[in-house]
Amino acid sequence: ELQLVQSRAEVKKPGESLKISCKASGFSPGYNFKSYWIAWVRQMPGKGLEWMGVISPGDSETKYSLSFQGQVTISADKSISTAYLEWGSLKASDTALYYCAALGLMVGDTPDYWGQGTLVTVSS
Amino acid sequence: DIQMTQSPSAMSASVGDRVTITCRASQDINIYLAWFQQKPGKVPKRLISAASSLQSGVPSRFSGSGSGTVFTLTISSLQPEDFATYYCLQHNSYPPIYTFGQGTKLEIK
Numbered sequence: 003e004l005q006l007v008q009s010r011a012e013v014k015k016p017g018e019s020l021k022i023s024c025k026a027s028g029f030s031p032g033y034n035f036k037s038y039w040i041a042w043v044r045q046m047p048g049k050g051l052e053w054m055g056v057i058s059p060g061d062s063e064t065k066y067s068l069s070f071q072g073q074v075t076i077s078a079d080k081s082i083s084t085a086y087l088e089w090g091s092l093k094a095s096d097t098a099l100y101y102c103a104a105l106g107l108m109v110g111d112t113p114d115y116w117g118q119g120t121l122v123t124v125s126s
Numbered sequence: 127d128i129q130m131t132q133s134p135s136a137m138s139a140s141v142g143d144r145v146t147i148t149c150r151a152s153q154d155i156n157i158y159l160a161w162f163q164q165k166p167g168k169v170p171k172r173l174i175s176a177a178s179s180l181q182s183g184v185p186s187r188f189s190g191s192g193s194g195t196v197f198t199l200t201i202s203s204l205q206p207e208d209f210a211t212y213y214c215l216q217h218n219s220y221p222p223i224y225t226f227g228q229g230t231k232l233e234i235k
Contacts, residue, residue: 039222050229051162051170051213056222065221068127101169109220110176112160116169 004028004038006102006117013123014092021088022120024102035083036060038104041113042076042087046098054100057085058107092124128152128216132227138235139204147199147230149192149214158218159197161190162226165210174199175217209234 005028014020024042026035042054055066059078066076078085085102100120103113129152139145149159157177162170172181174190177197187202201208214227 041222041224043226050211051164051215051226053215053224053226058221063221065223067223067225105222110158110217111222112172112175112215112217113224114172118169 004030004033004104004115006104006115008100008102008117008120011121011123013125015126016092016094016124018092018124019088019090020092020122021086022100022122024085024087024117026083026085026104035078035080038106038115039111040076040078040085041103041105042074042085043101043103043113044070044098045101045119046095051101054087056105059083059085092122094124094126096122097124098122127223128155128219128225130214130216130225130227132214132230134230135228136231136233138233140235141204141206143204143235145201145204145232147212147214147232149197149199149227151195151197151216154194155216155218157193158216159190159192160215160217161188161199162213162215163208163210164213164229170213173212204232206234208232 009023039056041056044052054070057064057076059080075088102117104115105111105113131150161174164170178190
């Protein structure tokens, strides 16, 4: 079964940059990293789930929710089946648990595979 | 982006109760509405997709209904393990810029 393993927790200062990762493995026969969209989901402390954006590793098509456009960068390296979420200048309000999730390429597919989450803490 | 409004934001109920959570979309999303359950410190788990399609292994006391803009999740007889936070997710958009509802925290009365 598809597994997503995320990078470890990070503690950063405001203004610093950060790139967290999500590595996929365990593909079923006939499937590979290019068979999925990879989404990033934010969960701020004690708050709900927020869909940040997605990337299609096959062609690097990337889309962002309006709230996150210009705030983060999503990328992927299909040669190592890894997606990334990156900040150029962190703010305290970026403190959150970030999940990656995989969904199929068909219209209406749901995020059925989730990483374990990466906790990002931004504090001076 | 499509907006999702979920209600109530919190509720308390007793074991054995029937519970209903509602999710409203800002535009027609056909049947593309999923429900997730999240317990503290755990990854969200999909219960239902396409409004009423139960994920394999999910107890039959969970059911979903609706189409267009109004959807419901019903738990027919609450069990102790059902106390959690529930989120709806519209999965209609393509490319998949989906939207979660704000969540419903279901607590023991």
